[in-house]
Amino acid sequence: MRDVAKLAGVSHQTVSRVLNEHPNVRQETRARVLEAMESLDYRRNLAARTLVTRQSHTLGIIGFETTLFGPASMLYGIEDAARTAGYLVSIATFRNLEPRPVLEAVDRLRQHAVDGIIAIAPKHAVTDALEQAPAGLSCVAVGGAGGTDGVPTVRVDxxxxxxxxxxxxxxxxxxxxxxxxxxxxxxxxxxxxxxxxxxxxxxxxxxxxxxxxxxxxxxxxxxxxxxxxxxxxxxxxxxxxxxxxxxxxxxxxxxxxxxxxxxxxxxxxxxxxxxxxxxxxxxxxDFAELGRLSLALLLEHMAGPESPAHVLVTPELxxxxxxxxxxxxxxxx
Amino acid sequence: MRDVAKLAGVSHQTVSRVLNEHPNVRQETRARVLEAMESLDYRRNLAARTLVTRQSHTLGIIGFETTLFGPASMLYGIEDAARTAGYLVSIATFRNLEPRPVLEAVDRLRQHAVDGIIAIAPKHAVTDALEQAPAGLSCVAVGGAGGTDGVPTVRVDxxxxxxxxxxxxxxxxxxxxxxxxxxxxxxxxxxxxxxxxxxxxxxxxxxxxxxxxxxxxxxxxxxxxxxxxxxxxxxxxxxxxxxxxxxxxxxxxxxxxxxxxxxxxxxxxxxxxxxxxxxxxxxxxDFAELGRLSLALLLEHMAGPESPAHVLVTPELxxxxxxxxxxxxxxxx
DNA sequence: TTCAGGAGTGTTACCGTTCCCAATCCCGGC
DNA sequence: GCCGGGATTGGGAACGGTAACACTCCTGAA
The missing domain is CATH 3.40.50.2300 (Response regulator)
Structure with a gap:
């Protein structure tokens, strides 16, 4: 970034403003900075950004038996939607449904500072574990048990x-x-x-x-x-x-x-x-759609946690x- | 970390040493630090660590049609092996096999500073794109085309x-x-x-x-x-x-x-x-095994890139x- | 007795961003 | 011509770790 700033003849701060599309940058300056970024093949360092903003732009998925068709399709749907929303997804699976492995999976994701978690959560054990998850971290459960008030869910009827x-x-x-x-x-x-x-x-x-x-x-x-x-x-x-x-x-x-x-x-x-x-x-x-819906719900919940909504999808014969x-x-x- | 150091009555550097299992820390001091970490429920900030070490302890997977049984199982095998090796996996899929979407997927992973990439790469287009990937980033292709010298592969005969x-x-x-x-x-x-x-x-x-x-x-x-x-x-x-x-x-x-x-x-x-x-x-x-093998190969390649090995698994009737x-x-x- | 050298610890700098605040420039109104 | 205020920009200080180096002990050999 320093190099970009030097090449464009501005301060690093201005470069940052251009990156974040801050409104108060003169058109001409912006162009100069963009050009410098281009010519240096610059890409921002997400780790540094995460360090200061506390947002990793990464979402976590915890899942069980992700090799089955249903979970695999949900994963696909989630990733698809996440990508267009500007997020990368990381996955953490667990082998059995004791609370501990589930919490460990959540913990692994937390360590990596994910912004939110979607649980492909077929069983109560998972949502139960999720409720023990620390506050401040948005969680959504998809495709399984309903009736857990604490965690928003998306599921099929x-x-x-x-x-x-x-x-x-x-x-x-x-x-x-x-x-x-x-x-x-x-x-x-x-x-x-x-x-x-x-x-x-x-x-x-x-x-x-x-x-x-x-x-x-x-x-x-x-x-x-x-x-x-x-x-x-x-x-x-x-x-x-x-x-x-x-x-x-x-x-x-x-x-x-x-x-x-x-x-x-x-x-x-x-x-x-x-x-x-x-x-x-x-x-x-439609599993993939279920995944997409769950992502939308998660983003909503991250924006304003006042909505512990539940989405119920009706299947067709x-x-x-x-x-x-x-x-x-x-x-x- | 500062708090832990203060509570244990040591410097932050010593805390860091304990975290990284540096040998030169007295047993007693280590115990004191561990205790402090425990009581404060401390967890290290991976973003900061990544910033300075340039290692994210995250691996990227790029894939196509990950909802099919084969790719889904490989993904599973990879994640399984990655977890035990201390890595988190992030996924980036692409919808068609033009070079551009593939490179975009690689780019997304690079932005997030993954330490290596495994491509579930059924087609030549993917491995070809991979060869254009920047040097310094280890890549392995699994389950598909062979015959690409630049990229190590794991595949079934x-x-x-x-x-x-x-x-x-x-x-x-x-x-x-x-x-x-x-x-x-x-x-x-x-x-x-x-x-x-x-x-x-x-x-x-x-x-x-x-x-x-x-x-x-x-x-x-x-x-x-x-x-x-x-x-x-x-x-x-x-x-x-x-x-x-x-x-x-x-x-x-x-x-x-x-x-x-x-x-x-x-x-x-x-x-x-x-x-x-x-x-x-x-x-x-055995798709899952294929995934595990590819992860092993990737780690090997990350440790010492002198081995552009290819692994060929023989199937059974x-x-x-x-x-x-x-x-x-x-x-x- | 002196001193080399290693164990154990602390100090400081730095990684690459963003945030906060100050400084400057420019404009219109009085 | 003077002044208030928004637009634009720059200069530090974080963020939370690790690396490099310096320092203090302590031990054992010369």
Whole structure:
């Protein structure tokens, strides 16, 4: 900067003013400084700037299982929005959901003086930990548990999505809808269970038992084998598309046709679920958009923390080929 | 820091020495300082440290399509390894593969004074751009094009993987192997084509034409429909698992059984490809490990730039249920 | 006994910005 | 012609660390 000032024949302070677009700089001076910066290929030292302003222009993201499609897409959406807002994003992941690793991740980001934090926070443990985070540091949680007042959240209305799916199946004429649930300790999985159960109860349908396990295809496959053995099962709502994939395989191997014998609905609308066998009817959620929204909320919160707002996004049902009315014979049974 | 020094009754310099684990500090003094730091909940200001040492303890990652399973997993592996090495990672993605956006991403990271950069660089454009990056900044490219001397790379031997897959099918007794290729401008796709073609040529088998398109299931579905119409097709090697998913659907809809009528092999071994219909035989690559290796290589390069090493990882074939010997009748044709 | 040399500590300068305040210039109004 | 006040600019002093060097002990060898 010193060199720029010398070359332009002004003080370092004036150079700083040009950089920060201070209004009180004569047009001519500004031009001279800009030219000098150009010719010296000058770039400001962010560390020095951070030191004095206490703003790093960096945002932190803490996340869990960021290799899954959902979190990865949110990350993408966040980074996209952050870039246009002039921020760089740093990531800190943790391996398990004890409070300590979460707080350590927050701490790592704080050390690096991030201006705010977005937590891809599928579980209560994370938001709980976040509430213990020091005041003065803006935090937003995205995609998971709601109901934490202290931290603004952006999330999908999982219950509404589950209602959509369940109602779709009931409307097709199914007596009831079975559910392969996600892991019990994930709020998203719980909310989907709730939406499903409420819809069945409201319709006066029987509520079959569930066995919460995990999010992956294996769970779907194992539980799908039991469901396939039960001729009363004509409709299955799966907690996500991967589970649905496993269920489809189990049904197929048991010789039960989809959708003729059994209808299947997923959740998430992963990129290729339209190419499952058969193409999967599922509940679509736009993860990247969720990420963008969370960033907007964070910036808002950083500007004026008076708004502990919560954003709720409603998902949509995408009907493809895995659902149909139950077979006439069976419907009568 | 001043406060800590005062509380411990030493100079700020001694506090600094304790922080940096300088050997020449008396045990007793160190204890006193540590205690003071503890009681004041002191944490060093990384910006100030960066300002003077010119080391930010931050690593940059530039990436493209980070929402895909492969890149997301590499990111995960990198972050994991970076954390244990005491680095934070910042990400900068770009939307298209022109040199400019790539260089802009690099520039953003430079502004933030990253100590090194890992490029999740599937295409030549990226590594080319990287070579234009300023000297003095260590770069490593992972998972994509090789053959760039200037930049150390970590990548999977795609040709070897393709040979594995093709040879597996030939060994089962198939006359030749058809291929649904990935996009032509991705080196990984090209290498897989090469490995496939070389194996066929070496075996004296006919080399069917290919139509490079994209990585997604739709491509597999569309091209799979053509392949399904051709009774001479008994074995298909797909450039990745998603394409394979589309091919499986097309074959199924055309009434051709897998593996009885047609064998299918994928590439990547995505989490759920073991639950496709039928479970997919595929070439496994460990993306997270790739990420970890690239980080190790970067640290090495940062320590002493005399080693422009390249690391090549050999993938493995995972045989599941989508491949079998061709039907007897057809084999004789 | 003297002195070289290393351990332990403090003093000062500096990293590259921004902030605060003062200084100068220029303009219009009286 | 004098003066108040905004526009424009410059001169330090931070910000919170680390590096370089100097200084004081203390030890052991000559």
């Amino acid at each position: 999982n219950a509404a999505g589950a209602r959509l799916a369940t109602r779709h199946l009931l409307d097709l004429g199914h007596r009831t809808v079975h559910h392969v649930a996600g892991p019990a300790d994930w709020p998203e999985a719980q909310e989907r269970v709730t939406g499903w159960r409420d819809t069945l109860v409201a319709a006066g349908a029987e509520v079959p038992p569930i066995i919460p396990e995990s999010w992956n295809a294996e769970t779907g496959y194992v539980q799908g084998q039991s469901l396939a053995r039960d001729p009363a099962v004509t409709a299955v709502f799966c907690a996500n598309d991967r589970i649905a994939l496993g269920v489809l395989r189990a049904l197929h191997e048991a010789g039960r046709r989809v959708p003729e014998d059994v209808s299947v609905v997923g959740f998430d609308d992963m990129p290729d679920s339209g190419y499952f066998l058969p193409p999967l009817t599922t509940v679509h959620q 995408v009907v493809r080929a895995s659902t149909a009315a139950p077979a006439a014979g069976r419907r009568r049974t | 795609n040709a070897a993987g393709a040979r594995l897959a093709t040879r597996h099918l030939l060994d089962l007794g198939h006359r030749t192997v058809h291929h649904v290729a990935g996009p032509a401008d991705w080196p990984e796709a090209q290498e897989r084509v090469t490995g496939w073609r070389d194996t066929l040529v070496a075996a004296g088998a006919e080399v069917p034409p290919i139509i490079p398109e994209s990585w997604n299931a739709e491509t597999g579905y569309v091209q799979g429909q053509s392949l399904a119409r051709d009774p001479a097709v008994t074995a298909v090697f797909c450039a990745n698992d998603r394409i394979a998913l589309g091919v499986l659907r097309a074959l199924h809809e055309a009434g051709r059984r897998v593996p009885e009528d047609v064998s299918v092999v994928g590439f990547d071994d995505m989490p759920d490809s073991g639950y496709f219909l039928p479970p997919l035989t595929t070439v496994h690559q 995972v045989v599941r249920a989508s491949t079998a010997a061709p039907a007897a009748g057809r084999r004789r044709t």
